[in-house]
Amino acid sequence: MTEMQPNTYPLPNVSNDLAGQVALVTGATSGLGWRFAQVLAAAGASVVAAGRRQERLDELVAEITAAGGTAAGVVMDMTDTDSILAGAAEAAAAFGTITILVNNAGIPDAQRAHKMSIDLIDRVFDTNLRGPFVLSCEIARHLIEQKLPGRQINIASISATNYDGHGAALYSVTKAGIARMSEVLAVEWARNHINVNCIAPGAFHSEMMDGMLERMGDFSGATPRKRLGDPAQLDSTLLYLCSPASDAVTGAIIKVDDGQSSR
Numbered sequence: 001m002t003e004m005q006p007n008t009y010p011l012p013n014v015s016n017d018l019a020g021q022v023a024l025v026t027g028a029t030s031g032l033g034w035r036f037a038q039v040l041a042a043a044g045a046s047v048v049a050a051g052r053r054q055e056r057l058d059e060l061v062a063e064i065t066a067a068g069g070t071a072a073g074v075v076m077d078m079t080d081t082d083s084i085l086a087g088a089a090e091a092a093a094a095f096g097t098i099t100i101l102v103n104n105a106g107i108p109d110a111q112r113a114h115k116m117s118i119d120l121i122d123r124v125f126d127t128n129l130r131g132p133f134v135l136s137c138e139i140a141r142h143l144i145e146q147k148l149p150g151r152q153i154n155i156a157s158i159s160a161t162n163y164d165g166h167g168a169a170l171y172s173v174t175k176a177g178i179a180r181m182s183e184v185l186a187v188e189w190a191r192n193h194i195n196v197n198c199i200a201p202g203a204f205h206s207e208m209m210d211g212m213l214e215r216m217g218d219f220s221g222a223t224p225r226k227r228l229g230d231p232a233q234l235d236s237t238l239l240y241l242c243s244p245a246s247d248a249v250t251g252a253i254i255k256v257d258d259g260q261s262s263r
Contacts, residue, residue: 016239019044022095023242024088026076026135027105029056032155032204035231036102036238041069043239045100048091050076070095078105078131079123088138097146100242101139103132103154103178106171113169121170128174133181140185140194149193153241154182156200156253158261175200179253186251195250197241202257204229229258 023040027033029051041047041064049060049071057073064071072094076087092098106128109116116124136152143150159168160175182198189196205228237256240246255261 014245016043016243016245018100018239018242021045021099021242022048022092022097023100023102024048024050024074024091024098024139025102025104026050026078026132028060028073029053032201032231032234033102033104034060035234036104037071038064038067038069039235039238040100040102040242041071042067043243045242046070046072046095048072048074048094048098050074050087050091051105052077076105078135079126081134084131084135085138088135092142097142097148098139099143099148099150101136101150101152102238102242103136103152105131106155106174109168109170111168116170124170124174128171129177129181132178136181136185136196140189140192143194144189144192150195151242151246152182152185152194152196153238154178154196154198156182156198158200158202158255158257160200162261182253183251190250195241195246197246197249197251198253199234199237199241200253200255200257201234202229202255202260204231204234229256233258 018040023045025033025037025040025047028037028049033051037047037049037060047064047069049057051057052075054075057075061071061073074087074090077083107124109120109124132154139152156178157175159172160179179198179200182196186196234256237254241249
């Protein structure tokens, strides 16, 4: 019988202290990414916010700094490999090796598959799947070289497994790819102590969602609780996956959807 190891964890083992960690959040210029950057900074991490709009990055960094956090902004275009690699290097130069990556950047397609232009197909694939894969590998490579543990959290969607046939088929495909990417990279990098997990949100208020509501009308009444989620309701899941408390959790896909995909 295997002898039990002495208890080296506090009771309860739920620390969300991210002091000393350096977090990179993509798609941080609006919506969920904006909130994610603020949450990680409030938990003690030095945060690098990445996105395409410099003025929005400046605004976010100012908000985090005013609240007592530490942050910097990096312009990054997820459709441009050179921009991704340069942004990752700039982020590391700001505060040191990136130990937490939140792959949040994404765009919708909102069209029937056969009506999508090739340009739109390329942009959705590159932003939602190819770019995050390239960035994940770049961040992991530096962690592995330096023998440092890390956390990667990829933002998918319940549309990865639920699709109603009313458009956004490619968005669903790419989010399914993000979920599977989380599982396979978790296996590949487990030996390197890099935990890779995925959050699959339902319909939450965001800039992207507000645009959908304008096009489609308010569909919140069709959800089980007749509401859309508030981004703050994702805070605890994000912090759990970034923190020491989730040390044994890797390859997980956590739905946070208010019951929307269980109908």
